[in-house]
Amino acid sequence: MFDVAIIGAGITGCSIARELSRYKLSIVLVDKSYDVCNGSSKANSAIVHGGYDPKPSTLMAKFNVEGNRVIEGLCRELSVPFKRIGALIVAFDDADLKTLEMLLKRGIENGVPELKILTAQETIDIDPNINKNIKGALFSGTTGIVSPYELTIALAENAAVNEVKINLNTEVLNIEKKDGIFELFTNKGEISTKTVVNAAGVFADRINNLVSNDRFEIKPRKGQYMILNRSTGNLVKHVIFQCPSQKGKGILVTPTVYGNTLIGPDSEQIFDKEDVSTDKNALEFIQRTASKSVENIPFNKTIKTFAGLRAESDRKDFIVEEAPDCLGFFNAAGIKSPGLTSAPALALYMACMILNKLPAQKKNNFINHRESPLLRYKNESEKERALSSSDSYKKIICRCEQITEGEILDAISREPLATTRDGVKRRARAGMGTCQGNHCGQLIRSILGNSK
Numbered sequence: 001m002f003d004v005a006i007i008g009a010g011i012t013g014c015s016i017a018r019e020l021s022r023y024k025l026s027i028v029l030v031d032k033s034y035d036v037c038n039g040s041s042k043a044n045s046a047i048v049h050g051g052y053d054p055k056p057s058t059l060m061a062k063f064n065v066e067g068n069r070v071i072e073g074l075c076r077e078l079s080v081p082f083k084r085i086g087a088l089i090v091a092f093d094d095a096d097l098k099t100l101e102m103l104l105k106r107g108i109e110n111g112v113p114e115l116k117i118l119t120a121q122e123t124i125d126i127d128p129n130i131n132k133n134i135k136g137a138l139f140s141g142t143t144g145i146v147s148p149y150e151l152t153i154a155l156a157e158n159a160a161v162n163e164v165k166i167n168l169n170t171e172v173l174n175i176e177k178k179d180g181i182f183e184l185f186t187n188k189g190e191i192s193t194k195t196v197v198n199a200a201g202v203f204a205d206r207i208n209n210l211v212s213n214d215r216f217e218i219k220p221r222k223g224q225y226m227i228l229n230r231s232t233g234n235l236v237k238h239v240i241f242q243c244p245s246q247k248g249k250g251i252l253v254t255p256t257v258y259g260n261t262l263i264g265p266d267s268e269q270i271f272d273k274e275d276v277s278t279d280k281n282a283l284e285f286i287q288r289t290a291s292k293s294v295e296n297i298p299f300n301k302t303i304k305t306f307a308g309l310r311a312e313s314d315r316k317d318f319i320v321e322e323a324p325d326c327l328g329f330f331n332a333a334g335i336k337s338p339g340l341t342s343a344p345a346l347a348l349y350m351a352c353m354i355l356n357k358l359p360a361q362k363k364n365n366f367i368n369h370r371e372s373p374l375l376r377y378k379n380e381s382e383k384e385r386a387l388s389s390s391d392s393y394k395k396i397i398c399r400c401e402q403i404t405e406g407e408i409l410d411a412i413s414r415e416p417l418a419t420t421r422d423g424v425k426r427r428a429r430a431g432m433g434t435c436q437g438n439h440c441g442q443l444i445r446s447i448l449g450n451s452k
Helices: 011-020 058-080 096-108 120-126 148-161 203-207 278-293 339-357 380-389 403-410 421-428 439-449
Strands: 002-007 027-030 087-091 115-119 138-140 144-146 166-167 170-177 181-187 189-198 218-228 239-241 252-253 261-264 302-313 321-322 329-331 396-398
Touching: 002 011, 002 181, 011 027, 011 148, 011 166, 011 329, 011 339, 027 148, 027 189, 027 261, 058 144, 058 148, 058 339, 087 096, 096 115, 096 138, 115 120, 120 138, 138 252, 144 148, 144 396, 148 166, 148 421, 189 339, 203 218, 203 302, 203 329, 218 278, 239 278, 239 396, 252 278, 261 278, 321 339, 380 403, 396 439, 403 421, 403 439
Parallel strands: 002 027, 002 189, 027 166, 087 239, 189 329
Antiparallel strands: 087 138, 115 138, 170 181, 181 189, 218 261, 218 302, 239 252, 252 261, 321 329
């Protein structure tokens, strides 16, 4: 019997699991995939949004601004790369300039600091590769970039260290409530729990509708991306947005925390909740649209394309609440952008709701930190200790990213365990470089095989 069962191991579910692990509660985190962070949380824009875009008085606005404030400290605790580089929302005509004024007003109402409108020349002066034909830009100084999959994995690892049980390859097929207890019927047997948190991403409507007549619908919206190699890292200095539309924040051009350039996404309403395919026409559209913002983008240096899905609910806001007709069942649903930024604040909000239902004391032995497996994030004494502990730290496996066997072995020894090349890639960056694992792939498979 668990106190809390969390369905969905993306950024939202892992954030909630880690926040609740501060308390004397028995918690299980389940996901139907073979790994955490295997859905939208691994395939998004990696932006920590400032908070000027969400409509005031929405949960999106509330959690965005608060999440932006605390996420840098969270990344420090968990040894996850984060950079507060600022954003420029560029205007191409007078209508766009009016949109910038609206966003500035909205941001001020939301309590967003460090916002100001720049002239065209002021914008070009601070980011010279921006299209010289722009009319101006809104500067958002608190916007940042992060590695979303590393943050999600770090949250899961830290939750596991703090005694959260993580059940992967576990699909919830049905839920029943009897005598105040929920029974989760899964492909791996039953789970009994006092409360349920539904953080199932694009599938959250299906989970909710198993137990509640207060129904909602989630339609996935697909966005495709391109990643350029690290030789392009100085192309832009800020996150470059175009003015947002009803479909989203538009095509962006941004550095990543590792020095690549990320471009995208487009926005396509689809019906298949597992369709993450890319297509030539969409990628060509992304190239044309991005080139309107930034001059001379070297698209020939693209090393990977991918797609992610946004959980668009019919309620137009995050759904973070207890189901009115099924007490003890809590939704964290419809978490589209700015979901990544919002996750820490949303998790705290959800934890408060759970603790009102299940009062629990804080643990005295909660571990709030986690070390990265990567040598580049260790201090000199930690690095020397690792290098002296094993010759595996002197054996380069991934030449593009300069990742050693020791770093991979450390990364795959932690709960939740990596079982695939993709799992290693997201934890240790082996295979993330220009060759995308063509040279190190077989070595990684061998390391995984020997670790079983």
